[in-house]
Amino acid sequence: MSDLNRIEEEAGRHEKYERLIAKAKQVPQMRTVVAHPCDETSLRGAVEAAEVGLMRPILVGPGEKVRVVAKSHDLDISAFELVDVPHSDAAAARAVEIIREGGADLLMKGSLHTDELMRAVTSSTTGLRTARRISHVFVMDVPNHAETLFITDAAINIAPDLDAKRDIIQNAIDLFTQIGLGTPRVAILSAVETVTSKIPSTIDAAALCKMAERGQITGGVLDGPLAFDNAIDPEAARIKGIQSPVAGHAEILVVPNLEAGNMLAKNLTFLARADAAGIVLGARVPIILTSRADSVRARLASCAVAVLLADARRRTAPIQGG
Template sequence: MTSSPDKYSVLLARCGGLAPVPTAVAHPCDVSSLTGALDAANLGLIVPILVGPEAKIRAVAEEADLRLDGITIIDAPHSHASAELAVRAVRDGTAELLMKGSLHSDELLHEVALGANGLRTERRLSHVFAMDVPTYHKPLFITDAAVNIFPKLADKADIVRNAIELVQALGIATPKVAILGAVETVSEKMPSTIDAAALCKMADRGQITGGLLDGPLAFDNAISAEAARIKGITSPVAGDPDILLVPDLEAGNMLAKQLTFLAGAEAAGIVLGARVPIILTSRADSVRSRIGSCAIAVLLAHARRARKATEIL
């Protein structure tokens, strides 16, 4: 997932040799979402199970000259039913991934969050933007910019855990996590800075594992080692984070969109914390972004398979 063909190929190459993952695609009723699912299938990433109004899906395919030969379609009368049946396909083991089509995110996540009939776990659901920013030296993961509006400390702990597990599945053993604030000092006037300090101490005490946390860090000294040096900040995270934990959804959403529209970044979107990864892209996203999201979800699915196999042994 990147504007550079070489980097993009690296992500897809990581999926090379992996079996395609059965994926329930909820309501793929526009050209972009249907093309994204079928392109991912053609690349050997997923086995799509299209869930939605069959006549509408076939009409979209005909309009865009897309072939549906051999593709399973589960007929559903409308978007709400599409979300319900797609979640059911995951619950009954038919699918290992869930992919958003042209319905609204809230419709799909509502079904995911239902008690006995949903896909919730003990973890908080959270969203990660996996971004390729041309001006940054490696992939950058921003969380949470789409699900949790004003996360509390416990929520942020789960958001960090989810993001660490994602980045580890992509091959980074110990991700560096910059916990963002408006300033780099702890102040009772800014609750997000207190949360940042608490999260770092939780990591010190083993309550959050697998990553290297530091914060609060203002955006400049999180991203720029020189800015951190000028401000007298000594940190292995400053200037080299893999993950940016934002204080709230508004800050994260604006940051991700600024990087996209002002810095030419490309973004893939994944929701974590459910029983399976959820490929959650915007209806306005390009097919390229959808493919990137699929590739990341496939790597996650196979990492989970490997972990389960190890636990059984």
């Protein structure tokens, strides 16, 4: 397929994603429920992930509609289980139900709205909630930038308070460590790098750093508030006189709110030609959240990250007591 050929041609330019995808291929294929794959992009994403060995899709949606999309775009879905439901709401509910029944390891968003899927996921009675706050992470592969950048939360939590930010950070740290990237350097972003009552996000940043010192956030090295430039550029940090293991070398960027995160991720995507894989954390299983604008590489990277996380959880579950 031409799109898959392009992945190979551009492997050198996006080697960070290629390493994640290659690592995920070594893991047994994950059973993945795809909720309402009723357009070319979402159905093709599932087919391509299956073709490269990342998942075994279970397609949940209006059966005839899914088959029409597959036929019109030459996508072979004959090997996949297809669960027929009447509409997108039913697809979200049935997909979550399959997860709750133990029938799949991952959940993947199809062509339904994110809000629609997340309503089923966050239902207090039939959803996939855990004690942890649900949050989103963009895993960014930015050309000419050495680090894989995690940006959180730019899709789920609109204006998180301090407690929500604690969970958002812990979710991202756990993802980073469990997919084998080591101990992350976490920058808590604001407009400035000094604490001031005029900018509440700087106070949150200072409090979160103190929470990490006291063991309320674990597994990463935190610093903040940091402005974006001195979080990712060593020279900017040097000019400002900021000395910390994080400044200039951040790997997880914690934004003050959804608006800031969304703008940052899209700036990197459209101006720096970055790819943005997306995953939702804090539920019983990782949730693959892709966009119609995503490249094939970004869709596969989203799947790869989810596969690696689910595999890590499966391998460590007996140690943690189930």
